[in-house]
Amino acid sequence: xxxxxxxxxxxxxxxxxxxxxxxxxxxxxxxxxxxxxxxxxxxxxxxxxxxxxxxxxxxxxxxxxxxxxxxxxxxxxxxxxxxxxxxxxxxxxxxxxxxxxxxxxxxxxxxxxxxxxxxxxxxxxxxxxxxxxxxxxxxxxxxxxxxxxxxxxxxxxxxxxxxxxxxxxxxxxxxxxxxxxxxxxxxxxxxxxxxxxxxxxxxxxxxxxxxxxxxxxxxxxxxxxxxxxxxxxxxxxxxxxxxxxxxxxxxxxxxxxxxxxxxxxxxxxxxxxxxxxxxxxxxxxxxxxxxxxxxxxxxxxxxxxxxxxxxxxxxxxxxxxxxxxxxxxxxxxxxxxxxxxxxxxxxxxxxxxxxxxxxxxxxxxxxxxxxxxxxxxxxxxxxxxxxxxxxxxxxxxxxxxxxxxxxxxxxxxxxxxxxxxxxxxxxxxxxxxxxxxxxxxxxxxxxxxxxxxxxxxxxxxxxxxxxxxxxxxxxxxxxxxxxx
Numbered sequence: 001x002x003x004x005x006x007x008x009x010x011x012x013x014x015x016x017x018x019x020x021x022x023x024x025x026x027x028x029x030x031x032x033x034x035x036x037x038x039x040x041x042x043x044x045x046x047x048x049x050x051x052x053x054x055x056x057x058x059x060x061x062x063x064x065x066x067x068x069x070x071x072x073x074x075x076x077x078x079x080x081x082x083x084x085x086x087x088x089x090x091x092x093x094x095x096x097x098x099x100x101x102x103x104x105x106x107x108x109x110x111x112x113x114x115x116x117x118x119x120x121x122x123x124x125x126x127x128x129x130x131x132x133x134x135x136x137x138x139x140x141x142x143x144x145x146x147x148x149x150x151x152x153x154x155x156x157x158x159x160x161x162x163x164x165x166x167x168x169x170x171x172x173x174x175x176x177x178x179x180x181x182x183x184x185x186x187x188x189x190x191x192x193x194x195x196x197x198x199x200x201x202x203x204x205x206x207x208x209x210x211x212x213x214x215x216x217x218x219x220x221x222x223x224x225x226x227x228x229x230x231x232x233x234x235x236x237x238x239x240x241x242x243x244x245x246x247x248x249x250x251x252x253x254x255x256x257x258x259x260x261x262x263x264x265x266x267x268x269x270x271x272x273x274x275x276x277x278x279x280x281x282x283x284x285x286x287x288x289x290x291x292x293x294x295x296x297x298x299x300x301x302x303x304x305x306x307x308x309x310x311x312x313x314x315x316x317x318x319x320x321x322x323x324x325x326x327x328x329x330x331x332x333x334x335x336x337x338x339x340x341x342x343x344x345x346x347x348x349x350x351x352x353x354x355x356x357x358x359x360x361x362x363x364x365x366x367x368x369x370x371x372x373x374x375x376x377x378x379x380x381x382x383x384x385x386x387x388x389x390x391x392x393x394x395x396x397x398x399x400x401x402x403x404x405x406x407x408x409x410x411x412x413x414x415x416x417x418x419x420x421x422x423x424x425x426x427x428x429x430x431x432x433x434x435x436x437x438x439x440x441x442x443x444x445x446x447x448x449x450x451x452x453x454x455x456x457x458x459x460x461x462x463x464x465x466x467x468x469x470x471x472x473x474x475x476x477x478x479x480x481x482x483x484x
Contacts, residue, residue: 002242003110003117003140003167006147007090007124010135010155012103013041016082017072019133020473020481028069032057035261036073036467073469077447081474085132093124098246106144108246121163141166144244145237148194149212153184167240185213185238195234203227212238252292257354258282262462265304265347272301272348273335274456279353280334281455284327287355288439293323295357297330299337304349314341323359326431330355331454446476 009015013031018024028049031041039046039055049067051060057071064071083102091097093114094107114120121138128134139150146166154164166181191201193212207226209215215223215231216238223231233243258279266272276299287294302313318333334353438450448458471479 001110001142002108003142004144004147004242004246005094005107005109005117005121005124005138005140006100006144006151007086007105007107007128008137008139008151008155009086009103009128010137011041011043012083012134013074013079014043015134016079017075017470019082020078021470024070028067029072030064030069031072031074032468033261034074034076034466035263036071037261040074071468073466075470075472077472077475078470082132082134085474086128086134089128089131090124092127093120096246096248098248099250106147106246109140117165117167118163121165122161125162136162138163139166140164142240143237143242144246145194145234146240149185149188152188152192181240182213182216185216186211188212190215193234193238195230200227252290252358252360254358255354255356256283256286256294256358257352258286259300259350259352260462261350262348264462265307265349266462267345267347269339269342271456271460271462272342272351273338273454274460275351275462276301276334276338276353277331277452277454277456278460279351280330281327281452283353283355284325284330285439285442287358288325288435291361292358293325293361294330294355295320295323295359296355297333297337298352298354298356299334299341300352300354301338301341301348302350303347307347307349314343316341317356319357323357325361325435327435327452328431331452335454 014024014029017029017031026045027043028045029043030039030046030051032038033040037056039051039053039057039060042051042053046069049063049069051063057064063069079102086103087097087099087105090105090107094109094112096108096111098106100106109117109120112120114123117140121140125136125138128136137151137155139147139152139154140163141147141150150164150166153166154160154162157164166184188211189201190196190204190209190211191198193215196204203226204210204215209218215235218235220232220235223235227234236243260275260279262275266275280297296317296319298315298317300313300315303311305311316337318337320329320333324330442449448455471481473479473481
């Protein structure tokens, strides 16, 4: 019988900060969004104050001062590196792992040398705390849904000592063992079950199902008829029958986005171009790190919702003839899309770049008429007075009209432009090799050691406010922790 463990890092962002700054232990700590505007992570002490996720800082400034809450700017370089270290440590206990999120992972443990699930959980907990300083909660059960539930129990009930096991063997083999587990299921409202959204919870309630136990004991025929296969799958999972296997090879993401709220409004095109170029570079780096390519890029710019100017947002997208991971291609498309969206004297407060239509490198479907991997021709540039180019093929200007507020424009690239001198295959390989080198150097020497000139100078005026950011202890040589 399969046996799964879910490892969930407690208050992950805060725990990362505490691992390198012990003075923050047992103190109320909150991590702020990229522009120091909202609460995005809270310590247990801050949660006890009733402060919710996403709360704007200005709305609760009096509470923060009253309770001396330590505020920190987001340090995503640190969090990403610590997440990688957590996952690598977990793999030492089981190679069968599904990385569910930045701070959560499922592993299958019935194939390991550990005979006692509780012992494995305790050793894994102690190892992560000792090696990395990251506290975790662990739930162990014969299905992923029950493991998720067990993890929540471990997190909220001190008597479990951070490890909760929901198996018959853990509670003995007498007739009361299943009763104990059923008693725990009765504590779980349907809305808190993993995979049950608001609409499903509402439908369950309308039919008299309010807890996980109610779903477990519901008629299989009724669940299948009312909710389809997903309802029946949930019943089996809650009964300890594994239906959801480990996803050890995750599917490519449906989208990759990088967005920022600027420290101050931007009303000149140069700064806006540099911000869009930077965001485009970021999403392309993420794209390649996942061994994927994208076919569509979306550009969005918007004004502030909180000032005297009328709020409006503008967006457009470019679809290429085939997927690509080439930053230069996306940068060219992003710049000229932005130039069409930008309005003179408009104070833009936020921008976003999103890649969609993502596929893995192994499953690329080329266009029937494609000559090479998409590559823009520098010979043909768009001008505001004429039509807009796409890989040397002109599109009618009516396909990219000035956008009205919140209306989506679409630019569909029809035919690629093929440079004359270099062969198709050679260009693809040269670009791939170039990006591989750039990504490798930046990974070792630090982000933006090598970057495209269109991203502008370091610390631009549009950069998000990050006044209380801790050092990037594990990813930058000049910010290593020093001991005196």
